[in-house]
Amino acid sequence: MMLLPLYVHPLVDPEAWDALPRGGACWTIVNVHNGPGAGRDEVYAAATDRLHAAGVKMLGYxxxxxxxxxxxEVWCDIVGWAQYPVGGIFFDQAPSDAAGLAYVTQVVRAVRGAVVLNPGTRCLPGYAALADVVCTFEGPWESYTALAPAGRDWANAAHLVYGVPAARLGEASALLLTRAQHGLVTDLAAPLPYEGVPSSLRARAAAR
Structure with a gap:
């Protein structure tokens, strides 16, 4: 399954929002303001309602x-996402060590729906049991290709790979699928790799 963080406002890049995959093959992660924000954003509400009606699956950041x-604070954010038609929560900057395991165990209990954890690195196996998906890699293409071959990751692991040259997106997708069941490859680069969608999705949307 594709995990697609989309951290751009619908009015700033409406084409990116129109390019989102429909159906069950992708979770799009929406982020009003480092979470759901202090109050309901009517532009986001309209955009997410439209996508929900079109079959786009979404998670709240x-x-x-x-x-x-x-x-x-975390629980307030979880409750705040009830204003939007999301099907679960994407927990970014999740801890990965033994000290954080009890903390994450508590916060995920407040979620009704899917849970995705993003420590962005390999974490203790106990985290895998707390979520539907755990992102065990997040980083640039150069770092991803430099990883030593270690076989396939956990069954519910995801890898988020950015800064992939556009001409190598197919190669990057194939490599990711040999390593993890879920994830994303995008040609957008740091420092803002999620302010839009990969060029491959834009091209696919333009061809509809």
């Missing part, structure tokens, strides 16, 4: 600050 955010 919640930052865990690597375990540094108070549970109450």
């Amino acid at each position: 919640v930052d865990l600050g690597y375990g540094g955010r108070a549970n109450g």
